[in-house]
Amino acid sequence: MEGKFEPLVLAFCCNYCPSCSADLAGSAKMQYPSNIRIIKVPCIGTVGTIHILKALENGADGVCLMGCLEGKCEYSSGNYRARKRVQYVKNLLGKLSIEKERLEIYNISAAEARKFCEIAREVTETVRSLGPIPLKIDNSKI
Template identity: 95%
Template sequence: MKGNFEPLILAFCCNYCPSCSADLAGSLKMQYPSNIRIIKVPCIGTVGTIHILKALENGADGVCLVGCSEGKCEYSSGNYRARKRV
């Protein structure tokens, strides 16, 4: 493990915005790092602290929330809800 540690990162990604870039990368045969796992969610506002804690409890070294830009949430205020919660 010396010098070879790659943290396992779990990324919760909004289905309507940034996760599309992961889909695009796949269709173009591009790759993102193998230590990143993407979980698509209907809206980043649906991710609660319990989901983050469970991810860490189950072996993730880090968690990333990726959502829509301010004012561009498909569900109006999901990104604001996520920011307030987390």
């Protein structure tokens, strides 16, 4: 099967600012790559190590977390916790010889629909340059 590699990136979006900016991007008819698939979570601090690792295991080429701006978390510190957790998982990935760049966390405000689109493009391109994730199980064969 020969074709162009289209990466698949799972984005965990906090229900507050980042989801709002994604909605705004939608209502302003802005475009961002369809490689990004969004899962809304109550707060970015609720995304656990298990969620990130399972996503990669299940075939995501990259995972990104989007939280509110620092200091603006609706639940005061969820986005700081998420940042620490991302660092922890990055170290785990390093031990598994998986590129750390496949995982990233961003802070974004509700107004920044443009930034949301830029991040989506940036993440897609980063992951595209890294190629498919080596963990991939070929689902078509299951």
